[in-house]
Amino acid sequence: MPDPTRAVIDYAESALPADANLASIYERSCFTCHSRAGSGAPLTGHARDWEARAGKGGLDKLLRSTKQGLNAMPAMGLCFDCSDSELIAIIEFMARDAAE
Numbered sequence: 001m002p003d004p005t006r007a008v009i010d011y012a013e014s015a016l017p018a019d020a021n022l023a024s025i026y027e028r029s030c031f032t033c034h035s036r037a038g039s040g041a042p043l044t045g046h047a048r049d050w051e052a053r054a055g056k057g058g059l060d061k062l063l064r065s066t067k068q069g070l071n072a073m074p075a076m077g078l079c080f081d082c083s084d085s086e087l088i089a090i091i092e093f094m095a096r097d098a099a100e
Contacts, residue, residue: 004046009037011045011098022089029079033072034094040072045098054095062091 004012012035016023033041042049054062066087069075076082082090 002048004037004043004049008043008045008098012037012043015044015093015098017090017093019089022086022093025079025082025086026090026093029077029082030090030094042094044094045096047095047097050095059088059091062095063088066091 015035017026030044033039034044037043042053050062053065057064063084066073066077067075067084076087079087
């Protein structure tokens with residue numbers, strides 16, 4: 001898996017979902033790990049990393065991992081009040097290519 005480019009790292013460090021509610025959730029529950037290269041979490045905007053983690057299970061696998069927790073990520077990413085639809089929207093935001 002190639003390392004993220006400087007452009008992807010810059011994107012991850014500053015990007016927020018356009019929806020204010022999702023941006024609030026992202027900032028409190030996802031940003032700390034998914035905005036820092038080398039944290040062990042897939043970087044926001046580094047689509048190739050997300051594709052590798054999703055594998056054949058796709059979005060369903062990513063949602064399941066989010067809900068159950070994975071490695072250092074706690075269950076629900078500590079967003080216990082998040083709905084599945086909110087989690088999916090945030091996963092889709094993080095997993096899209098920074099160049100889009």
